[in-house]
Amino acid sequence: MTSAMDQKSTQNKDAEKVIEKELSFGPVHPALIEPYRIRLFVNDEIVEDCEININMAYRGIEKLFDGLPVEKALLIAERVCGICSHVHAWNAVRVIEGGLGIHVPERADYIRVLTHEFQRITSHLIFFGHAFEVVGHETFAMRSFLLRESFMDLLQYLGGNRVMPSVPIIGGIRPRADLTEALKKVILERCDQFEVKYADYVRRAVEDPVVMSRLEGIGFMTKDEAIKWHATGPTGRASGWDYDLRKTMKEYKPFDFNVIVLPEGDTKARVVARALEVLECLKIIRQAVKNLPEGPVANRDWTAKEMKYTEAYDETYRGELMHSYSLDQQGLVRNYKIRTPTITNLAAMEQACIGDHVTEAILTIASCDPCLTCCTRAELVDNQTKRSRFMTEYEIVNKYGWRR
Amino acid sequence: MSDLNTTLVFTAGLIASSIIAIVVGMAYSLILPGIERKVQARIQQRIGPPILTPGWWSVLKFMYKSKTEPIAQMPRFYKSLVYFGIAIVAFLFLFTTPYWWSVLGWGSILGIAGLLKLEEVLYVFMGSQSQSILSATMPVPDLAKGSKWVGIRREFIEQHSADRTLKMMAIGSIPMYLALIVPFVAARSVTLSNVVLVQNAGYHSAPWYGIPLPSSPILFTLPGALAAIVYFLGFIMIMNEKPFSILKAKIDVIEGGVLEYAANLRAGYYIMRNLLMFALSSIFVTLFLGIPFDPFTPSMMLLNMLLSLILPVAMSALVAFSPILTFRQIYPTTIGLSALGVLAMILSVSL
Numbered sequence: 001m002t003s004a005m006d007q008k009s010t011q012n013k014d015a016e017k018v019i020e021k022e023l024s025f026g027p028v029h030p031a032l033i034e035p036y037r038i039r040l041f042v043n044d045e046i047v048e049d050c051e052i053n054i055n056m057a058y059r060g061i062e063k064l065f066d067g068l069p070v071e072k073a074l075l076i077a078e079r080v081c082g083i084c085s086h087v088h089a090w091n092a093v094r095v096i097e098g099g100l101g102i103h104v105p106e107r108a109d110y111i112r113v114l115t116h117e118f119q120r121i122t123s124h125l126i127f128f129g130h131a132f133e134v135v136g137h138e139t140f141a142m143r144s145f146l147l148r149e150s151f152m153d154l155l156q157y158l159g160g161n162r163v164m165p166s167v168p169i170i171g172g173i174r175p176r177a178d179l180t181e182a183l184k185k186v187i188l189e190r191c192d193q194f195e196v197k198y199a200d201y202v203r204r205a206v207e208d209p210v211v212m213s214r215l216e217g218i219g220f221m222t223k224d225e226a227i228k229w230h231a232t233g234p235t236g237r238a239s240g241w242d243y244d245l246r247k248t249m250k251e252y253k254p255f256d257f258n259v260i261v262l263p264e265g266d267t268k269a270r271v272v273a274r275a276l277e278v279l280e281c282l283k284i285i286r287q288a289v290k291n292l293p294e295g296p297v298a299n300r301d302w303t304a305k306e307m308k309y310t311e312a313y314d315e316t317y318r319g320e321l322m323h324s325y326s327l328d329q330q331g332l333v334r335n336y337k338i339r340t341p342t343i344t345n346l347a348a349m350e351q352a353c354i355g356d357h358v359t360e361a362i363l364t365i366a367s368c369d370p371c372l373t374c375c376t377r378a379e380l381v382d383n384q385t386k387r388s389r390f391m392t393e394y395e396i397v398n399k400y401g402w403r404r
Numbered sequence: 405m406s407d408l409n410t411t412l413v414f415t416a417g418l419i420a421s422s423i424i425a426i427v428v429g430m431a432y433s434l435i436l437p438g439i440e441r442k443v444q445a446r447i448q449q450r451i452g453p454p455i456l457t458p459g460w461w462s463v464l465k466f467m468y469k470s471k472t473e474p475i476a477q478m479p480r481f482y483k484s485l486v487y488f489g490i491a492i493v494a495f496l497f498l499f500t501t502p503y504w505w506s507v508l509g510w511g512s513i514l515g516i517a518g519l520l521k522l523e524e525v526l527y528v529f530m531g532s533q534s535q536s537i538l539s540a541t542m543p544v545p546d547l548a549k550g551s552k553w554v555g556i557r558r559e560f561i562e563q564h565s566a567d568r569t570l571k572m573m574a575i576g577s578i579p580m581y582l583a584l585i586v587p588f589v590a591a592r593s594v595t596l597s598n599v600v601l602v603q604n605a606g607y608h609s610a611p612w613y614g615i616p617l618p619s620s621p622i623l624f625t626l627p628g629a630l631a632a633i634v635y636f637l638g639f640i641m642i643m644n645e646k647p648f649s650i651l652k653a654k655i656d657v658i659e660g661g662v663l664e665y666a667a668n669l670r671a672g673y674y675i676m677r678n679l680l681m682f683a684l685s686s687i688f689v690t691l692f693l694g695i696p697f698d699p700f701t702p703s704m705m706l707l708n709m710l711l712s713l714i715l716p717v718a719m720s721a722l723v724a725f726s727p728i729l730t731f732r733q734i735y736p737t738t739i740g741l742s743a744l745g746v747l748a749m750i751l752s753v754s755l
Contacts, residue, residue, distance in 0.1 A: 031655035136728030
């Protein structure tokens with residue numbers, strides 16, 4: 001039972017803002033596709049402040065890497081996320097390739113980029129599906145998943161699996177993922193068919209005044225705010241921040257594409273930015289298939305040896321991704337750290353939804369495309385009691401020592 | 405003696421008519437959600453569920469599920485609200501059947517509007533009572549030491565839904581009532597009997613096997629058509645369906661006040677909801693086309709049931725293509741619809 005003190009509105013001394021009530025959603029909630037907690041501090045329907053609490057689903061994935069041979073670690077890296085599996089696998093190998101100076105054949109780079117863009121399209125289409133589900137427009141959500149099937153199929157043709165295609169290996173790609181002439185033809189045909197259907201889908205969504213009335217004018221974030229709150233990826237670019245790591249990556253040098261930057265900074269801009277990015281992905285895919293160089297697809301001439309702590313950055317579908325680790329004298333992985341884009345976008349999500357209605361705030365958070373389980377770490381399961389619990393920092397230091 | 409006989413015959417007719425109306429109406433209303441879902445599915449290029457599944461089988465299934473006690477401030481009151489709801493909707497439907505037209509003036513705009521308002525109030529009670537575990541009482545240690553806000557009143561999502569219901573009651577349902585008034589203004593009467601008479605002069609004198617079709621339905625006049633549009637959107641608002649389903653927006657308040665209804669109570673809620681959908685559709689056919697649901701004139705009853713599909717099917721198509729509107733859009737929409745309703749009412753004076 002709430003106390004009499006709790007019943008009245010409470011004034012925060014710092015912000016000097018009167019808040020009428022708190023509404024909290026999750027971690028178990030039908031609208032949240034992942035377990036997280038949203039606390040909205042509202043006056044009537046207007047959100048005055050927001051807190052997003054993650055850390056509901058620890059998997060301990062960074063700890064799993066520790067002490068593994070680097071080739072095995074790569075398999076785990078791909079399982080960090082089911083939507084952006086390729087980019088985790090790719091960035092994991094980019095760390096060691098950068099750290100030990102392993103040469104990657106140009107053909108392999110092209111196919112890695114190709115897979116990357118396939119998954120960017122599938123990721124953005126999942127985003128549309130989720131965003132339109134949150135808007136309440138089931139038909140657009142369903143059509144988005146229908147369109148996505150084309151590229152899920154292509155991922156399967158390329159890597160042998162729809163969700164975990166396992167294309168990159170250290171020094172190149174798996175030979176089974178090499179492009180045949182027949183597959184090249186299929187990819188180009190699928191891209192043409194997809195583009196027609198997709199353009200129609202986007203046109204219908206953007207020209208629907210009722211749907212656009214839900215997206216326009218909410219979730220504002222200026223360019224300065226986007227930089228201040230570390231919004232990366234399409235979330236930052238939809239606020240006018242021209243920042244795309246692909247423009248600095250050597251793998252993307254041969255490709256001609258535009259970085260979609262929109263100045264509006266609202267929820268609609270974040271949706272439209274992703275919609276336009278899909279067309280740029282198609283441009284890159286076509287270039288990769290048409291200009292695919294001949295040659296080997298993997299360089300086996302390397303051995304795992306001691307490597308200093310090395311970082312690699314990639315522009316994943318939601319923003320900037322960092323993988324970093326070191327190798328000990330036996331070539332085993334140490335100190336694996338992953339920073340997914342959602343962890344940097346979290347503060348932006350909390351800020352962007354201030355001033356929205358409650359229903360819109362959830363949409364604004366969804367428009368930043370959160371992927372929260374990927375950015376949550378470490379769980380300890382006691383084998384004897386079969387219970388999981390969190391360790392204190394003191395216990396971690398006592399058990400594992402300081403990580404250097 | 406003859407007065408007593410007349411009263412007894414009338415009472416027997418009233419009871420028989422009511423039983424037939426409720427049994428047929430309820431059985432038919434449970435088919436409507438299946439049709440609704442099928443239309444939506446076809447629009448979305450899906451097969452959709454079998455017609456009887458969302459209505460009939462889900463109600464039967466929930467009837468036989470093990471009962472769970474709802475988490476509510478006053479659980480017995482919360483549980484009783486479903487039964488109140490079914491009773492209110494059943495009477496709303498019965499009042500539009502011819503035998504009830506002469507009972508204490510209930511077959512009039514006052515009876516319909518009064519019961520509809522009562523039905524809306526139920527959602528406020530449901531919302532203020534239900535306290536599901538899905539929001540404020542979820543056992544999550546999120547009151548962290550470093551939290552910016554502490555000591556704020558934590559509200560259940562159902563209570564927030566009740567707040568929204570109040571807003572919808574205050575403004576969202578106005579178009580519906582304005583549209584309801586139009587046929588009565590056109591007929592210069594507050595009784596349903598006269599509204600039907602104006603449109604279907606032969607109905608009252610037709611034998612039980614006759615098919616007295618309306619000669620001048622209000623729907624085919626300008627004010628009638630305008631009022632029908634307003635009625636249709638008002639119908640969706642009263643049904644709490646998309647785009648006006650802010651009371652039960654899945655993305656925040658989930659199901660709103662009915663969240664804690666499970667097993668037999670959920671079945672009861674489905675019956676209430678589906679019967680309301682059929683009752684409002686049947687009222688539309690009676691008021692705007694002059695074809696009442698008359699249990700003792702089979703042709704009229706069947707025609708009424710058939711034409712009652714118009715609104716649910718149109719609603720399904722709209723639901724498939726609509727997002728959920730927030731109050732930013734609902735307020736201007738309601739104001740616009742109310743203006744249209746007032747215009748229809750003014751024009752109907754000249755009919």
